[in-house]
Amino acid sequence: MGELPIRQGRAGGRGARRALREAPDFAMLPALHRGLPTCEIMDPEHVARIDAASMAILEDVGVIFRDPIALADWKRVGADVRGERVHLDRALVRQLISTIPSSWTYRARNPEKSLPFGGKNAIFVPMTGAPFLRDLDDVRRWPTLNDLAMFHKLAHMSPALHSTAHHIVEPMDKVVAHRHLHITYSSMKHSDKTFMGMTTSGKNAEDVMTMCEILFGRDVMETTPVTTGNCNGNSPLVWDETMLSAMRAFCSRNQPVLCSPFVLGGANTPASVAPAVAQLNAEALSALAYTQVIRKGCPAIYGHYLSTVSMKSGAPMAGTPEISLMNFMIGQMARFYNVPWRTSNLLGGAKTFDAQAGYESAMTMNAVLHAGANYIWHSAGWNEAGMHCSVAKFVVDAEMCAMGYRMAEGPRWDDFDVAMQAVRDVGPGGHYLGHPHTLENFERAFFMPKMFDNNSIEQWQAEGSVEITARALEHAKKLLGDYEEPRLDAGIDEALRDFIARREREIPAVDALNTEH
């Protein structure tokens, strides 16, 4: 039930408060420290039942690791390897995951933006991976590196976003083989917040690690996470060489990855909530255990991507009740294993930024916050099942994260007695608008969203009957006009550019995904 974080200098009287209120405020919020209790939808017996079922899968069914190095690694630590299928004894799994840290601090290149992580601490990270964008004119088209830079700038300026992530949109004007270099540089250059690292292949991940070493220094990385990779599993029960080699690049340098089974509920899991969680849990555990085979004690994050599949059309769905339930349950499992966990936030399946997108997104955010997730990914821009990132939705989602942040902090209690005196002062039938407690507290008392119009219809019509998409795009343009690039050391900048130039010469510009060089 912590205090609300209010910067110093706000107590300078009404005039000062008004001036500050009018000024744009891009200061990043600290990592969310949760006051909201977690939603424990399962009794301890249910948690034990999921755990036992997952462990039985790992022992009896096994997991396919389509990767010779991983298979050799597993043999080395005594797992039962039969062909590509690895059978993992529950004692071995428990022993391995026991060395995953339960919390750490993410280092940002601006130390003021470093972030405590795990336990009650959580961070919001924008969406990534969209092959299309809806741009500043709401036109759906292929993105460029400039579009990616735009999203990195917007993430930099959004107080509740703690990271710029990586390829928010795919820069289609760069060949696939070189893309990871430009994406990483854009994250590093346009913001001093933390960011994610590309895992499109082992070699690409190595390049990202090298760029992080240039930015932070190898010694720092040996003790401190500076970025995060994502490794998707192929449900049911398969991990492939691309993901595993990227995992090795990150974990061997002590950098965390999200171990993310990719769930299309009903298609690649059983058509039932609890059994789907049991399968996903087995998959996540197998990858979490492997991170510790790579490097004992390295940080790692229990991940997943969740959608349910329409059994009428085969389409993935967002914001459905089962996704909420699975989030609550996965949170309980991650806490049971004492490992930080990742989820996806504010997901929409709508083709435009219509009411469907709003409902689905807010359903997801509430699930995530009540579930107590730590790494809250895809927190801005996601629509059309991830096929596009919308500029309009991005800035609204960023404000939704600020609202979710406020809710998840819980109420303040420090002014309780003073405010109860106000009740006595005002008395029955009075009003509070002029009371000193109101004047002193109104700015932080009740969140006032910029992106939501709460005026009367008459005023709204007088202002041109503007719906949220147009309001949000206008706001995004204004934000970009106010953008100031955070200073990056000139020597580091040059070293990063030199590295990119060298790798572009070394890597053939073949336009195919996952090219290994």
Added chain:
Amino acid sequence: MGELPIRQGRAGGRGARRALREAPDFAMLPALHRGLPTCEIMDPEHVARIDAASMAILEDVGVIFRDPIALADWKRVGADVRGERVHLDRALVRQLISTIPSSWTYRARNPEKSLPFGGKNAIFVPMTGAPFLRDLDDVRRWPTLNDLAMFHKLAHMSPALHSTAHHIVEPMDKVVAHRHLHITYSSMKHSDKTFMGMTTSGKNAEDVMTMCEILFGRDVMETTPVTTGNCNGNSPLVWDETMLSAMRAFCSRNQPVLCSPFVLGGANTPASVAPAVAQLNAEALSALAYTQVIRKGCPAIYGHYLSTVSMKSGAPMAGTPEISLMNFMIGQMARFYNVPWRTSNLLGGAKTFDAQAGYESAMTMNAVLHAGANYIWHSAGWNEAGMHCSVAKFVVDAEMCAMGYRMAEGPRWDDFDVAMQAVRDVGPGGHYLGHPHTLENFERAFFMPKMFDNNSIEQWQAEGSVEITARALEHAKKLLGDYEEPRLDAGIDEALRDFIARREREIPAVDALNTEH
């Protein structure tokens, strides 16, 4: 963690399931029986602190009852009455509220639609009170009695709506003085679900009670709630004669009212979450206590209406984080007093059915469900801060209630072992689409919203690029085409019509609110 309610007769093979899936299904869901745990944002010490502060307000500041009968009643039971201000000793308050039942069964005219209520049981009730509608063509205009009938029909056909409420929209083509008669008749006639009773004056409430007696019989009402009234408080700390006289009409006949302080957070409460809840709690307790002065043991519901006020514009706001927090806290207080409680659901402040409306509405619904509310009012149609009821939003909200219902039930566990066998059958790298467990369970496994489009953009474009508003209006038209009026006994129908005709002769057609006759 109950089973999902599946009607009998669905186990008739794939063909039968498909036929049923294509057929419209208007069967009402049972009252929601919660599996979702309640969000306990306050420690017991915080609950005690709110309780103590509220009791101190009732003792020291007092509450204004602007009503001579209520003042006389309070004197009779030993309260400290000074002018219009009633000071309530905490022992008296605790003694009075202790006789409020913690649960009961609502009787509907179709006994199959009667509803257990209170404790873990909750019901969804549509919005009421809108002076405008957005109609089947999305045109914003004044409503008529025919429009009200349309909404009553839609509520009747929505499985997750358990009530038709009362004046969902105001029938502007009826004079105010006669309106309560036509509203009540429309609720009774167009659906056999439960409904709400008008409380626009004491005499109007008496007319509603008489109509309920015609429909259910006086003896039934003596033992069983058949309707619900709403009594708004004037925060801070005032109850007026209109509301109190309506309260007496309901409570004296053993019918429950919602005791609803009307909170504009920051304007008529302190600008802080916990103190606002303490004031609201005092107000609710004073009215709940008065229900038991009227009739000891009569059912009553802890109510409230919550919005926060923009300190920039004075506008009320919906879906803000503080509204979520206050819902969690009010739920805890109601459970502390062991009284069922009411909240408001799916509220929007947008002028059209845009993404803002979606975000705000889903924020509200999640707060309400995690807070554990029993009487979940305003569950369909509310936009523009209640100034209009939208047909499009009504049918989408009704489906959202069905999704919220599914989430709040919690996961099923009855198929866990069978599904874990499916994991073994499918194995790593397989898929579940053809597995018998999937075929047997997919219909109830994952909610498939009708109102949300999850198809590819190519398919969506091929189908005309229809956004949710147009989809929802088309669905509403189809529903209305399929509507069948539930049978009402001809003698009762005639008696109701005779009563209305008589009262229309007796009550002058003066077009003013709260006319007392």
